[in-house]
Amino acid sequence: MAEIRVPTLGESVTEATIATWFKKVGDTVAVDEMLCELETDKVTVEVPATAAGVLSEIVAKEGDTVGVDALLANIDENADASAGATPAPAKPSDTSEASEETGGDSGASVDIMVPTLGESVTEATVSTWFKKVGDTVAQDEMLCELETDKVSVEVPSPAAGTITEILAEAGATVSAGGKLGVMTAGAGTASASQPAAAPDITMNAPADGGRDVEDAPSAKKLMADKGLERDQVTGTGRDGRIMKEDVLKAGSASAAAPAASAPAPAPTSIPRAPVPAEDAAREERVKMTRLRQTIARRLKESQNTAAMLTTYNEVDMTAAMELRKEYKDLFEKKHGVKLGFMSFFVKACCHALKEVPDVNAEIDGTDVVYKNFVHMGVAVGTPTGLVVPVVRDADKMGFADIEKKISELGARARDGKLSMAEMQGGTFTISNGGVYGSLMSSPILNPPQSGILGMHKIQERPMAIKGQVVIRPMMYLALSYDHRIVDGKGAVTFLVRVKEALEDPRRLLMDL
Known part of the structure; x- marks a missing residue:
């Protein structure tokens, strides 16, 4: 059983x-x-x-x-x-019952299914099909690419054979475990695919008017409580099923409409002003990717939830740069990876987090959860948006291990190969805007974390040192923190400890 x-x-x-x-x-x-x-x-x-x-x-x-x-x-x-x-x-979303007979004598019919998308991820958008109906494919050859809130997922061919039907075209929304298409296993000919003349049926196509779609029980109850009719709510679930969050959105929209006298809550996006026809003809409208929508939503949630404040300091990078210059060739020869500045910052932050554990904690309801470990998130820019892979147990790693892990995660992020597990569980984040030339910025928290460090461009500036004006490579540091849990004293102390460790890296070796 x-x-x-x-x-x-x-x-x-x-x-x-x-x-x-x-x-x-x-x-x-x-x-x-x-x-x-x-x-x-x-x-x-x-x-x-x-x-x-x-x-x-x-x-x-x-x-x-x-x-x-x-x-x-x-x-x-x-x-x-x-x-x-x-x-x-057949699953509820399957729209064809004849796919099992498509292959005929040329081989068994094989379903092309949506793979596991990751923890708590239930749906994806079909980004691109690399094959079309009638194409012959080898086993494990990439058929299409799906896009979730965080990562791109490649769908390989489950067998060698011929594509006979595509059920979810590019742009369709599919659920985990849903069917993308059908293929005939074996060396079937393209002629076997010709009867499949309805590739326009997509996973997110509207249901027939007479089709009975069962809404979520919690959604039904909430509609009754709010006095909403079914046609007033747009369902985003499978086959147009109305979910609880759909009712909440519809309720918020209907409540905001008549509220002319009371101040209305700030909308998630400001409606566009009328655009002259000559300007509209020169505009291009592109739908936001799931990743960009998720970034926008989470950043706004962070601002709305946390009492976010930013404190600044500057660090003289002379010692770190000289140390790196002296040992970078030997380091790369021994460890097979280049010595960058990120490992210095990761080690410095781990050092500071031990002294100021509030910055490494998070709020859960009325509790504060202190983490006796450091899972360091390192923000990485990709062609589709910002992602934050996590270096786990960074506090137990040496410079070489940190550089190797960051290099590996960065390459996987740029190739869209990161898994959901590799981007979850971070306790603190470092964001390096300096690689793009940023001189100063205020990073936004990555919830539910309570702190994020912003690195910036290293720039030579005149500094007064022991009564003398000297030119030094300086970097501005910015720590954004959740003031609900981190006091100003703790935030400033953290940033000072990071500054001290970078200006004298020997402190890291002696745990000072």
């Missing part, structure tokens, strides 16, 4: 509501087939079957609230599943 339990729901999320069961007791299920959908405060989470068999028991019904790892259902692996062994059971 295989148990189906509630998966991990994401950071700080401990419970969810059963939105929809797509299977009932007695149904035959295949491995990884979607059984039900859970709804949290932020996202919807699909629960796949962990084994093939027959769904023998449903423990948690639709509308029930369940915690992480709670038992949802049981699957009898020993039951007769021969009826479902040949054709893959």
